[in-house]
Amino acid sequence: MTASQIIFYILSAFILGSGILAVTTRKIFRSAIWLLFSLIGIAGLYFWLQVEFIAAIQIVVYVGGIVVLIIFSIFLTQKSGSEMPKASATRKGFAVAAVLIGFALVWQLISHHSFKQTSTTTLDVDVANIGSQLLSTTDHGYILPFEVVSILLLAAMIGCIVIAMKKTEAV
Amino acid sequence: MNDIPLTHILFVSTALFFIGMYGLFTRRNMITMLMSVELILNSVNINFVAFNKYLFPDKLEGVFFSIFVVTIAAAEAAVAIAIIINLYRSHNSIDVEDAGEMKY
Numbered sequence: 001m002t003a004s005q006i007i008f009y010i011l012s013a014f015i016l017g018s019g020i021l022a023v024t025t026r027k028i029f030r031s032a033i034w035l036l037f038s039l040i041g042i043a044g045l046y047f048w049l050q051v052e053f054i055a056a057i058q059i060v061v062y063v064g065g066i067v068v069l070i071i072f073s074i075f076l077t078q079k080s081g082s083e084m085p086k087a088s089a090t091r092k093g094f095a096v097a098a099v100l101i102g103f104a105l106v107w108q109l110i111s112h113h114s115f116k117q118t119s120t121t122t123l124d125v126d127v128a129n130i131g132s133q134l135l136s137t138t139d140h141g142y143i144l145p146f147e148v149v150s151i152l153l154l155a156a157m158i159g160c161i162v163i164a165m166k167k168t169e170a171v
Numbered sequence: 172m173n174d175i176p177l178t179h180i181l182f183v184s185t186a187l188f189f190i191g192m193y194g195l196f197t198r199r200n201m202i203t204m205l206m207s208v209e210l211i212l213n214s215v216n217i218n219f220v221a222f223n224k225y226l227f228p229d230k231l232e233g234v235f236f237s238i239f240v241v242t243i244a245a246a247e248a249a250v251a252i253a254i255i256i257n258l259y260r261s262h263n264s265i266d267v268e269d270a271g272e273m274k275y
Contacts, residue, residue, distance in 0.1 A: 002174055004174060004175070005174055005175060008175050008179070012179075012182075012183045015183060015187060016183065016186050016187065016190065019187055019190045019191075019210055020190055022194070022206060022210070023190055023191070023193055023194030023197070023198070023203075023206075023207055023210070028200065028202065028203060031203055031206060032202075032206065035206045035209065035210070038187075038210065038213075039209075039213065042213050042216075042217065045180075045183075045217065046220060049220060049221065049224050050224075051220055051223075051224065051234060053234070054216075054220055054234060054237055054238070057238060057241055058216075058241070061241050061242075061244075061245050062209070062213070062241070062244075065245060066209060066244070066245060066248045069248060069249065069252055070202060070205065070206060070248070070252070073202055073252045073255060073256060074202055076256060076259070077202070077255065077256065077259040077265050078200075078202070078265075084198075084200055084203070085199075087197040087198070087199070091196070091197060092197055094196070095192075095193050095196035095197045096193070098192070098196065099189045099190075099192050099193045099196070102189055102192065103185060103186065103189045106185050106188075106189075107182065107185060110178055110181045110182070110185065111178060115177050115178075115225065115226055116226070117225065117226055117228075118226060118227055118229070119227070119228060119229045120228075121228050121229050122228055123223065123224050123228040123231075124231075125231070125234060129231065130231060130234060130235075130238075133231055133235075134235065134238075140230070142235050145235075145239060149239055149242050149243070152242075152243065152246055153242065153245075153246055156246035156247075156249055156250050157249075159250055159253070160249050160250055160253040163250070163253040163254060163257050164253045164256060164257060
């Protein structure tokens, strides 16, 4: 085993372990913290894959943004020290069965498919490349989805303000 | 990094996806369900980046898709949390079982 293999397996075990803890622990605040660790592990996986830009996005948006938002909403709505009620045994049983069957099916497909590499060049994820292709109007440019997604973000922002605004009741 | 086959990375992302599904099935608290959705979206992102890196290294399509997925996930989380906090104001609970009036 080389060092890179060992790093990959440690990262994967970390991601999956903290992911499992995030969905099974009964204290909601701990669940959020385990989610945070899992997302950091995924950022580490991106660093390991040498796509540094995605890793940076992962840390800035997920770890810095979404998890902090989730923790704030936990503080606003929950008693964070108390335990959540247990899921019923039948629901847990069916959930485990469904998940295991689904995983077995997908794994069957993956392990029997031979993935063919189409070219032997190495991936060039220079930020300048990403930026110029994202804003180019040529064949492989992504300017249209870029604009659509910025409209979506604006719509989400306005939507959040409208939903969270206190109604001034005319009673 | 080429000494790890692609299937091992796909194993991690598939396992993470189904961990998220398990959370979505068993949790009844809206915030924890949202966390499970985030896990699922992240597993999809790992897939996009890994396929891009291993199978199509001359293009950048997977990287762009994962950037858009992250953007949409951020928008989705913000709107979901606004809805959750609004629901907490009117129902004093964020359990999905307590918010069933619009079901029928």
